[in-house]
Amino acid sequence: MYIPLMDNKSAFQNYFDMTQKLYRTMVYALFIYPLFVAAVETFHFAVFRFLNFETMQKMGLVFMVLTILSFPLAYISDSFFIKGCLNTHQLGRKMMFSAIAKMAMSETITLFGLIIYITSANLKFFYLFFIISFVHILAVRPAQKRWQRQLDSFV
Numbered sequence: 766m767y768i769p770l771m772d773n774k775s776a777f778q779n780y781f782d783m784t785q786k787l788y789r790t791m792v793y794a795l796f797i798y799p800l801f802v803a804a805v806e807t808f809h810f811a812v813f814r815f816l817n818f819e820t821m822q823k824m825g826l827v828f829m830v831l832t833i834l835s836f837p838l839a840y841i842s843d844s845f846f847i848k849g850c851l852n853t854h855q856l857g858r859k860m861m862f863s864a865i866a867k868m869a870m871s872e873t874i875t876l877f878g879l880i881i882y883i884t885s886a887n888l889k890f891f892y893l894f895f896i897i898s899f900v901h902i903l904a905v906r907p908a909q910k911r912w913q914r915q916l917d918s919f920v
């Protein structure tokens with residue numbers, strides 16, 4: 766059975782489709798963290814490792830600064846990833862990697878909230894970071910217009 770090679774345009778579309786599927790998976794995976802927190806609160810698991818107040822204050826400040834920096838970093842990541850592309854196939858692949866990096870930033874923000882929750886048993890900060898992460902992942906979703914604009918500027 767002969768499987769013909771994909772041309773560059775269909776490969777680019779294939780990368781966009783894979784990125785959209787991965788995005789949906791990451792959005793669903795983001796909700797695993799609140800389920801874990803709900804299980805800890807419901808069944809009273811002993812997962813807390815309390816730190817002193819000054820350490821928590823500094824750690825929370827560092828996490829908040831990193832969270833705020835992740836928004837502009839997500840928007841400039843495309844330009845870092847797509848440098849040196851030779852064809853549209855490579856452009857699609859690198860844009861997919863850029864989208865994965867953006868989604869990983871969103872997951873990391875939620876992980877910051879989970880770390881603060883485990884070290885302080887404070888639900889407010891977990892949900893603060895979770896909501897910021899959810900807004901971040903909605904803001905960086907792979908959009909057909911953005912990918913088409915990159916393709917048009919490349920060709």
